[in-house]
Amino acid sequence: MELDKLFELAERFLEGIIPLEEIEKFPESSPERVPFKGVFRRSALLISGDRPRHLRKAFLRPADVLIFNLEDGVAEKSKAFARILLRKFLLNVPFDGLKEVVIRINPLDSEYSWEDMFLIFPTIPHAVRLSKVKSYRDVVALDGALTAFEKAHGLPSGTVKIHLSIETASAIESLEKILTSSPRVTVAYLGILDLFADLDISQDRIYPSSPLSVHVKSKFALTCRSLRVVPIAPAYQNHEDLKGFEKEALEDRELGFEGKMCISVRQVEIANKVFSPSQEEIEEAKEIVRLYEEALKEGKGGITYKGRFIDQPIYRDALNKLKALED
Numbered sequence: 001m002e003l004d005k006l007f008e009l010a011e012r013f014l015e016g017i018i019p020l021e022e023i024e025k026f027p028e029s030s031p032e033r034v035p036f037k038g039v040f041r042r043s044a045l046l047i048s049g050d051r052p053r054h055l056r057k058a059f060l061r062p063a064d065v066l067i068f069n070l071e072d073g074v075a076e077k078s079k080a081f082a083r084i085l086l087r088k089f090l091l092n093v094p095f096d097g098l099k100e101v102v103i104r105i106n107p108l109d110s111e112y113s114w115e116d117m118f119l120i121f122p123t124i125p126h127a128v129r130l131s132k133v134k135s136y137r138d139v140v141a142l143d144g145a146l147t148a149f150e151k152a153h154g155l156p157s158g159t160v161k162i163h164l165s166i167e168t169a170s171a172i173e174s175l176e177k178i179l180t181s182s183p184r185v186t187v188a189y190l191g192i193l194d195l196f197a198d199l200d201i202s203q204d205r206i207y208p209s210s211p212l213s214v215h216v217k218s219k220f221a222l223t224c225r226s227l228r229v230v231p232i233a234p235a236y237q238n239h240e241d242l243k244g245f246e247k248e249a250l251e252d253r254e255l256g257f258e259g260k261m262c263i264s265v266r267q268v269e270i271a272n273k274v275f276s277p278s279q280e281e282i283e284e285a286k287e288i289v290r291l292y293e294e295a296l297k298e299g300k301g302g303i304t305y306k307g308r309f310i311d312q313p314i315y316r317d318a319l320n321k322l323k324a325l326e327d
Contacts, residue, residue, distance in 0.1 A: 002027070002092055003056070003089070003092055003093070005026075006023070006026055006085075006088055006089060006092065007052045007053075007055070007056055009022055009023050009026060010023060010052040010081075010085050011052055013081065014052075014081075020080065020081060020084060023081075023084050023085060023088060024084055026088045027092075028087075028088065028091040028092070029091060029092055030091075031091065031092065031093055031094040031095070032094040032095065032096075033094075033095050033124050034094075034095055034096050034097035035097055035126065035159075036097055036099075036100040036101075036126045036127075037097040037098070038064050038097070038098060038099065038100060040064050040258070040259065040275065040276065041064050041065050041100065041187065041230055041232065041258055041259040042064050042258070042259045042260075042271050042272045042274070042275035042276060043062070043063040043064050043065065043259055043260065043262050043267075043268040043271035043272050043275070044063065044064070044065035044067055044102075044189070044232055044259055044260070044261050044262060045061055045063035045065065045066055045067065045262045045263075045265070045268050046067050046069050046073070046104075046235070046261065046262065046263055047066060047067065047068050047069060048069050048073050048074055048082070049068050049069055049070050049074060049082035049083065049085060049086040050074050050075075050078040050079075050081055050082035050085065052085065055068075055085070055086070055089050059093065059099065061265055061268060062265075062268055062269060062272060063099065063262065063268045063272075064099060064100065064259065064272070065099065065100045065102060065187075065232075065259070066099050066100070066101055066102065067102045067103075067104050067129060068086050068090075068101070068102070068103050068104065068125075069082075069104045070082055070083060070086065070103065070104060070105055070106060070112070070116055070120070071104050071105065071106045071107070071131045072131070079106075079112050080115075083115065083116060083119050083120065084119070086103070086120065086123075087119050087120060087122070087123055090123035090125070091122070091123055095126070100126045100127065101125045101126045101127075102125060102126060102127045102128070102129050102163055103116075103120050103123070103125045103127075103128055103129065104129040104131060104165070105117060105120065105128055105129070105130060105131065106131060107130070107131050107132040107133075107134075107138075108130070108138050108141055108142065109134075117145055117149075121145075121146070121149045121160070122153075124155070124159065124160065125160060126160070126161060127160060127161040127162060127163045127186065127187070128142065128146070128160060128161075128162060128163070129162075129163035129164070129165060129187075129189070130142050130162065130163070130164055130165065131165045131167075132165060132167055132168055132171075132191075132194070133164050133165060133166060133167075133168065133171045133178060134168050134170045134171060135170060135171070135174060135178065136174065136177045136178045136181035138178075139162065139164065139178055139181040139182050139185065140181055140182065142162060142182075143162065143181075143182040143184055146160050146162070146184065158183065158184055160184070161184050161185070161186045161187075162182055162184040162185045162186070163185075163186065163187040163188070163189065164178065164179070164185060164187070164188045164189070165188075165189050165191050166178070166188055166189065166190055166191060166195070166220065167190075167191025167192075167193075167194035167195045167198070168194070168195065168198050169195070169198045169199050172195060172216070172220070175220070175223050176223060176227065179223070179224065179227045179229050180227060185229055186229065186230060187229065187230045187231075187232060188220075188224050188229050188230070188231055188232070189232045189234070189261060190216070190217065190220045190231070190232070190233065190234050191234060192206055192213065192216065192217070192234040193206065193234070193235075193237070195216070209251065214251075214255065217233065217234075217252065217255045217257070218255045218256065221233075221255050221256030221257050222256055225256055230258050230259070231256065231257050231258060232257060232258065232259050232260065232261060233248075233249070233252035233255075233257040233259070233260040233261065234260075234261060235260075235261035235262065235263050236248050236249075236260075236263075236267065237263070239263050239264040239266070239267060242266055242267070242270060245267050245270055246270050246274065248260075249270060249271055249274040249275070250274055253274055253275055257275075258275065259271060259275050260274075260275070282322070284318075285317075285318035285319075285322050286318075286322065287305070288305055288310055288314065288315060288318040289315065289318050289319060289322065291303050291305060291310070292310055292315040292318075
């Protein structure tokens with residue numbers, strides 16, 4: 001009921017009936033914060049912080065990751081409203097740990113970033129997503145701000161993780177250094193539209209199986225995985241073209257991504273299907289692990305399974321699939 005009152009106030013503000021100060025007076029609480037314990041990050045749904053109707057249904061959506069947006073997509077004149085509304089909303093909602101709650105703040109060199117951090121950190125999201133990263137210094141600065149916040153509020157170090165938007169030429173050039181600049185970094189998103197714009201490459205070069213897109217995506221995913229950072233594939237802008245979205249998502253999975261950015265609920269449902277292991281894959285992994293471990297006990301170095309020679313790398317791959325389901 002409290003949230004209904006908040007959204008009613010937000011709608012009245014948007015209609016020009018009340019000032020923003022009326023929303024600033026809305027009460028805040030200290031709701032439960034369970035750390036993210038999900039198995040997958042198959043779908044990352046972008047939700048605008050200035051849309052009361054979208055916020056109202058956010059936690060009912062089937063996405064693994066909810067990204068509340070304060071950056072691109074929120075007009076300059078709406079940023080203060082989005083910031084306050086999102087703060088009041090999240091400070092009245094418990095996190096059960098089944099969905100990862102992420103807040104996408106403005107770039108550190110923008111006029112909005114410090115206000116974002118000052119008002120949003122107290123909501124204690126699972127992660128803060130930094131937009132338009134240019135160098136490792138951006139990550140170090142955000143890490144320092146989070147460390148100071150956690151100390152001041154008696155939170156364990158590393159409570160709030162860092163997600164990164166890689167969408168500039170300088171970031172893609174120094175990707176490894178950026179991803180290793182803070183132990184808080186757990187997820188990276190490839191913003192290929194902004195990246196290509198920064199590189200003066202036509203957006204027409206972005207389509208499924210485009211040689212250039214495939215090269216950029218595969219290199220990004222491989223670098224992330226080698227550093228134990230989860231790579232999330234770019235958004236598909238035509239939200240009406242679900243067949244095109246699925247085709248691109250299938251290719252993204254083959255290139256090594258663990259999930260995909262989504263801009264609609266219908267995209268979320270497809271991403272969850274594409275990036276989930278099938279029951280057949282799970283059963284096969286169980287069988288490979290069982291047979292290989294039996295072979296090891298018998299002093300054998302490998303086995304043959306369905307015509308394939310199974311050795312250590314394939315055994316480890318099967319273990320990884322099962323471990324993901326257990327975590």
